[in-house]
Amino acid sequence: MSDEPDHAVTALPDEVRVRLYDQAVNAARFGAWECELATERLTWTPGVYDIFGYPMGNPLRRSSIVDLYIDESRRNMELARAEVIRSGHPVTLDAEIRTWRGERRWMRLSIDSVREAGRPARIFGSKQDITADRQTIERLRRQAETDPLTGLANRLVFQARYREVIGDSLNYGFASALVLIDLDRFKELNDTFGHSAGDACLCEVAGRLRRAFHDAGLVGRLGGDEFAIILRAPTNPAQIARVLQQTIVMLSRPLFWNGLRIGVGASIGAALVGRPHRRRITELFAEADIALYDAKAAGRNKVHLFGDEGRSRAA
Known part of the structure; x- marks a missing residue:
């Protein structure tokens, strides 16, 4: 009698796996980011460029990107960033931004850190566009109130x-x-x-x-x-x-x-x-x-x- 299962799982080819991953990321309006703390050099995946409406050919300067955050969200983001660097514990928060083209959006921002020789070397995380969810919540709140x-x-x-x-x-x-x-x-x-x-x-x-x-x-x-x-x-x-x-x-x-x-x-x-x-x-x-x-x-x-x-x- 064969030991083979009735429905064997076939490994996906690399190109199919990458395509499915990219499709899922695009559907979720999701991107990943990283920041070198010593130089403040930013690295983004295409999904983050899409969230910020930021041209991929433009240089990524942290000071310019921070200016795209709405005031209260900017303060909350900077406090969360400092806390992650200090404690090493990951943080997730919602932040409102104004895109490079002037459109207001909400995103869910996660921040984590990597330490080298006991010191924080870089922070990284994800950003996901949650504008539609926030608009739905706000519409329901207005209807109730x-x-x-x-x-x-x-x-x-x-x-x-x-x-x-x-x-x-x-x-x-x-x-x-x-x-x-x-x-x-x-x-x-x-x-x-x-x-x-x-x-x-x-x-x-x-x-x-x-x-x-x-x-x-x-x-x-x-x-x-x-x-x-x-x-x-x-x-x-x-x-x-x-x-x-x-x-x-x-x-x-x-x-x-x-x-x-x-x-x-x-x-x-x-x-x-x-x-x-x-x-x-x-x-x-x-x-x-x-x-x-x-x-x-x-x-x-x-x-x-x-x-x-x-x-x-x-x-």
């Missing part, structure tokens, strides 16, 4: 990020109020012109708020015709009131849609953050809701502030 109609932060994200904004901004005096905005007569607009006109109105209001408050801590749509802002500045109640009065005027400009002139207005209620800064969002929302209710009860296009004295007042 934004209102699909207006592109503003949704209610869930607005509330979740409140603590982040408070911690990073309010403790340094750069935020001052939680502002709630409710459109006046929005149901009447929908009933008269239809939901397409209502959607166009919401998108226009979102765009106006985004432009007017691009420096705010956060701008969001809580649902329906209600919007919210975490205001960074000003901090003085009288100045806040003036800003919100100007917002009323800005939002009251007519919207032109499908040949129609549609009027829009808004009521605004705001809760002053005051001190201490670390107040619960439920408390601020309750105060802003009271101020918004008072603004709507007083008529259209009104602003009310809920201050430290514990009551709503007209502005």
